[in-house]
Amino acid sequence: MGFMELEFKGACREVGRSAVLIDEKIMLDYGVSPGENIQYPVNGSRPVAVFVSHAHIDHSGAVPNLMDLEPDVFMTPPTFDLAQMLAKDTLRIAEKEDEIAAYDSIDLTKFVHQTKLVDTGVNFHTHGYDAQFLDAGHIPGAAAIHLRDREEKSLFYTGDINTADTRLVSGAVEFPDSEVLITESTYFGDEHLPRREVEKQFVDSVRDTLDIGGSVIVPAFAIGRTQEILMLLDAHGIRAYVDGMGVQAYKIMSKHPEYIRNPTHLKRAFDNAIMVHGHKRDSIKLESSVIVTTAGMLNGGPALYYINKLYKDPKSKIILTGYQVEGTNGRMAMDTGNIENNGAIQHLKPKVEQYDFSAHSGDRELKEMVKDFCDRGTESVFTMHGDDCEGFADWVKEEIGVKAIAPQLGERFSI
Numbered sequence: 137m138g139f140m141e142l143e144f145k146g147a148c149r150e151v152g153r154s155a156v157l158i159d160e161k162i163m164l165d166y167g168v169s170p171g172e173n174i175q176y177p178v179n180g181s182r183p184v185a186v187f188v189s190h191a192h193i194d195h196s197g198a199v200p201n202l203m204d205l206e207p208d209v210f211m212t213p214p215t216f217d218l219a220q221m222l223a224k225d226t227l228r229i230a231e232k233e234d235e236i237a238a239y240d241s242i243d244l245t246k247f248v249h250q251t252k253l254v255d256t257g258v259n260f261h262t263h264g265y266d267a268q269f270l271d272a273g274h275i276p277g278a279a280a281i282h283l284r285d286r287e288e289k290s291l292f293y294t295g296d297i298n299t300a301d302t303r304l305v306s307g308a309v310e311f312p313d314s315e316v317l318i319t320e321s322t323y324f325g326d327e328h329l330p331r332r333e334v335e336k337q338f339v340d341s342v343r344d345t346l347d348i349g350g351s352v353i354v355p356a357f358a359i360g361r362t363q364e365i366l367m368l369l370d371a372h373g374i375r376a377y378v379d380g381m382g383v384q385a386y387k388i389m390s391k392h393p394e395y396i397r398n399p400t401h402l403k404r405a406f407d408n409a410i411m412v413h414g415h416k417r418d419s420i421k422l423e424s425s426v427i428v429t430t431a432g433m434l435n436g437g438p439a440l441y442y443i444n445k446l447y448k449d450p451k452s453k454i455i456l457t458g459y460q461v462e463g464t465n466g467r468m469a470m471d472t473g474n475i476e477n478n479g480a481i482q483h484l485k486p487k488v489e490q491y492d493f494s495a496h497s498g499d500r501e502l503k504e505m506v507k508d509f510c511d512r513g514t515e516s517v518f519t520m521h522g523d524d525c526e527g528f529a530d531w532v533k534e535e536i537g538v539k540a541i542a543p544q545l546g547e548r549f550s551i
């Protein structure tokens with residue numbers, strides 16, 4: 137019997153730089169860890185093929201670095217378009233700040249050239265493996281990966297997964313039988329409030345602020361969150377400004393309606409919103425206004441421009457819509473009430489709130505998914521991409537009675 141070799145090159149007991157190498161040949165994701173000090177997957181690799189689960193840079197951001205090897209790269213069409221958008225943005229920022237990016241425009245051209253587009257649900261074959269992308273919820277185009285080798289050994293890699301519906305994308309529903317499961321662990325031990333409840337609290341908070349003449353800045357990630365928040369506001373008749381890369385991400389998504397839960401609603405939300413283009417920013421009068429804008433963790437982007445206009449106004453509000461990583465401006469705003477804005481420390485008079493619009497399965501959904509896999513014959517579970525991967529592995533061992541491991545960075549396994 138042959139073995140499958142797994143090498144965990146990132147996202148081990150941490151969130152960021154996802155990368156798993158199978159049989160020294162197939163790379164599942166190749167991301168960077170976001171934040172001030174960008175980190176890359178460990179131990180050089182020479183994969184012949186790279187499968188990208190979705191466009192977020194902690195899963196796709198280092199793929200252009202592999203282009204001198206000329207691997208075959210596979211991803212869904214929306215992931216390809218969104219990943220290109222982010223990669224171009226990375227190059228643009230590096231150029232502007234006179235830094236050297238880890239890859240250049242030639243790598244990016246090769247990335248485009250090497251990539252083969254595969255829709256979810258379609259079987260494909262490469263370098264001795266049968267593979268399939270399956271809808272993962274999370275963001276448009278996000279896919280889990282199912283891989284089978286010649287000996288019919290099978291592996292399922294969740295990428296980032298959400299089994300619950302959001303306004304933007306339907307939750308993941310289809311899980312094939314698999315001997316090995318590699319699961320994300322982001323929200324193990326953390327239960328989400330029901331989405332409806334989160335939405336209600338968010339909308340009430342926005343309304344309260346508008347009613348007293350304040351404005352609301354909603355920092356939101358460009359891919360997924362910006363679109364979802366606009367759909368939510370639109371459903372409640374609240375017209376918002378939208379500024380930043382979320383507009384471009386919307387235009388890409390609208391070209392792939394089959395990956396959107398309700399393309400008509402998405403279009404209506406953007407038609408009803410007021411899109412801001414850079415040069416028009418100065419002319420906007422902020423009076424009982426809502427601005428949905430990047431960056432989601434306040435590290436750069438037009439959000440800082442709007443905060444600069446409003447940070448002395450106690451009637452206004454800053455409503456964060458996602459998890460704030462340690463070391464980001466958004467986390468500092470929550471913990472201290474200050475942010476750093478273009479070199480200056482600003483004390484925020486607006487109230488800072490945070491709502492959990494997570495695009496990941498919560499504790500209950502994660503556990504149900506793993507249990508479902510194990511009920512159908514999964515023999516080994518690997519937990520990665522989380523703050524408590526060890527806790528999740530322990531839970532699987534104790535509650536389900538199946539072998540489970542939270543790999544260490546660089547650790548290898550034969551199964």
Ligand SMILES: [Zn+2]
Nearest residue numbers: 190192274296
């Ligand atoms: Zn993601």
